[in-house]
Amino acid sequence: xxxxxxxxxxxxxxxxxxxxxxxxxxxFQDLSHTELRLLEKIVNVRNYRPGENIFRQGDVGVGxxxxxxxxxxxxxxxxxxxxxxxxxxHVTQLKEADFFGDLALxxxxxxxxxxxxxxxxxxxxxxxxxxxxxxxGRNPTAGVKILLRLGEVLGQRLRxxxxxIAELKEQNGVTL
Amino acid sequence: xxxxxxxxxxERRVKLFFFSASLILLFVVLMEVTNLLVSFLxxxxxxxxxxxxxxxxxxxxxxxxWATVIPFLALTLAISIGIYLFIPSLTEQVHTLQLKLPxxxxxxxxxxxxxxxxxxxxxxxxxxxEVEGKIEPRISAWASVLLRELPDYLSSSxxxxxxxxxxxxxxxxxxxxxxxxxxxxxxxxxxELVLNLNYxxxxxxxxxxRARLIESIVVCLLIWIGLLAIxxxxxxxxxxxxxxxxxxxYLGPVLGALPAYFISLAGGVNSGxxxxxxxxxxxxxxxxxxxxVPFLVAKIVDLHPVTVVLAIAIGSQMMGILGMIICIxxxxxxxxxxxxxxxxxxxFRT
Numbered sequence: 001x002x003x004x005x006x007x008x009x010x011x012x013x014x015x016x017x018x019x020x021x022x023x024x025x026x027x028f029q030d031l032s033h034t035e036l037r038l039l040e041k042i043v044n045v046r047n048y049r050p051g052e053n054i055f056r057q058g059d060v061g062v063g064x065x066x067x068x069x070x071x072x073x074x075x076x077x078x079x080x081x082x083x084x085x086x087x088x089x090h091v092t093q094l095k096e097a098d099f100f101g102d103l104a105l106x107x108x109x110x111x112x113x114x115x116x117x118x119x120x121x122x123x124x125x126x127x128x129x130x131x132x133x134x135x136x137g138r139n140p141t142a143g144v145k146i147l148l149r150l151g152e153v154l155g156q157r158l159r160x161x162x163x164x165i166a167e168l169k170e171q172n173g174v175t176l
Numbered sequence: 177x178x179x180x181x182x183x184x185x186x187e188r189r190v191k192l193f194f195f196s197a198s199l200i201l202l203f204v205v206l207m208e209v210t211n212l213l214v215s216f217l218x219x220x221x222x223x224x225x226x227x228x229x230x231x232x233x234x235x236x237x238x239x240x241x242w243a244t245v246i247p248f249l250a251l252t253l254a255i256s257i258g259i260y261l262f263i264p265s266l267t268e269q270v271h272t273l274q275l276k277l278p279x280x281x282x283x284x285x286x287x288x289x290x291x292x293x294x295x296x297x298x299x300x301x302x303x304x305x306e307v308e309g310k311i312e313p314r315i316s317a318w319a320s321v322l323l324r325e326l327p328d329y330l331s332s333s334x335x336x337x338x339x340x341x342x343x344x345x346x347x348x349x350x351x352x353x354x355x356x357x358x359x360x361x362x363x364x365x366x367x368e369l370v371l372n373l374n375y376x377x378x379x380x381x382x383x384x385x386r387a388r389l390i391e392s393i394v395v396c397l398l399i400w401i402g403l404l405a406i407x408x409x410x411x412x413x414x415x416x417x418x419x420x421x422x423x424x425x426y427l428g429p430v431l432g433a434l435p436a437y438f439i440s441l442a443g444g445v446n447s448g449x450x451x452x453x454x455x456x457x458x459x460x461x462x463x464x465x466x467x468x469v470p471f472l473v474a475k476i477v478d479l480h481p482v483t484v485v486l487a488i489a490i491g492s493q494m495m496g497i498l499g500m501i502i503c504i505x506x507x508x509x510x511x512x513x514x515x516x517x518x519x520x521x522x523x524f525r526t
Contacts, residue, residue, distance in 0.1 A: 044371075046364065046367065049183060052184050130374070130375035137235070139235065140235055
């Protein structure tokens with residue numbers, strides 16, 4: 001009997017934690033309780049084993065992932081101009097509550113500019129372009145809230161990239 | 177291969193097996209269970225027609241259940257009124273047409289034999305081929321099969337009448353969750369590809385089916401009004417026939433108009449009636465080409481005429497008239513799928 005009750009408790013706890021993980025994410029923190037309940041039904045929960053590809057550089061981007069458990073490595077493959085050989089560079093390691101791949105939500109058939117590989121056992125919440133379209137169609141208020149936050153994230157990334165370019169140009173003595 | 181890689185491989189194979197098995201099972205059930213394929217296709221069409229209304233109501237803050245129930249009841253009411261108003265006259269028209277069929281066929285035979293003789297005398301000196309007696313049996317067999325099988329279709333319509341609303345209701349209510357569950361079975365290495373394909377197919381095919389159905393309904397109404405206006409018999413049957421065939425691009429408008437001409441010619445050449453018929457069909461197809469298609473065209477998958485003709489030939493060989501009608505959405509789906517797969521696998525990888 002205990003076993004059955006334990007399982008029921010675990011399931012409801014799991015669902016609750018998914019909602020909490022979504023709510024904790026920057027993109028979804030403005031959503032109301034009802035909007036979160038709708039979003040919870042829309043998102044996809046995926047499990048990955050260590051070393052498994054989540055997506056590869058050059059793939060058509062379909063959406064973003066939120067890490068609810070585990071760590072994810074991001075790699076970029078580049079061609080070395082001198083040798084013409086491909087070289088894989090480790091860019092960063094993302095941990096629980098981080099999210100990645102968000103640019104794909106606003107790009108039309110855009111390509112992934114890096115590869116994401118599970119570093120440990122991972123549970124990811126996938127939020128894709130089709131999910132964004134669905135939530136915008138079914139609950140436009142929630143859609144606008146997510147899109148505004150998404151705009152903020154992309155704007156922040158653009159600012160950081162601009163600052164980085166300026167820094168690199170300064171280092172190399174190029175005037176802006 | 178280490179322990180983790182082996183586990184990933186086994187997991188992928190198991191998931192792929194269950195995903196493929198679910199799809200194959202669904203396909204086999206649809207093909208094997210009587211009336212299920214037709215019911216499923218009709219439900220699919222109704223789903224795409226009703227989905228915007230359901231989404232609209234949900235946007236207004238009504239729960240998904242009520243947003244499904246309300247338009248569903250409204251449509252049921254509208255269809256019931258339609259059946260109450262039009263089924264008696266439709267049944268009467270089909271019945272009269274069935275009774276007069278031998279008479280019409282006899283008259284058509286005479287016209288075709290005459291035409292065959294003329295064509296034969298013109299062609300035979302150049303190409304000594306025998307055309308006489310080859311066209312007419314086909315047309316008469318096709319026409320009698322269509323009218324003889326119509327009551328069978330109508331008798332099986334009771335099952336369809338129950339299945340279609342049932343399937344449509346649950347497609348509207350839980351369809352997305354079902355598809356999500358199915359995609360959830362896809363192995364990780366194919367997950368994004370399948371998700372992307374599903375997104376592209378459902379958005380393009382949804383638009384395609386919705387556009388074609390709206391076009392079909394408008395054409396049905398216009399032909400019905402037109403034929404009533406010129407006082408032509410069997411207006412409703414002929415309008416439904418033409419509206420069903422308009423789904424087939426290029427050939428549909430011509431095939432849809434043929435029975436009316438046969439009926440007209442069978443009653444003796446009446447130039448006034450023929451002119452009226454031509455005007456009605458021509459006006460409707462001009463409206464279709466100039467107003468309806470440009471208005472809805474953005475949502476219609478562009479198919480090459482050769483593709484359409486080949487698809488219709490294959491469809492008619494496999495499933496007869498039903499095959500001719502459903503082959504177009506099937507080919508459109510295949511086109512969208514193959515284009516998405518091609519883009520996914522052949523484009524650059526930076």
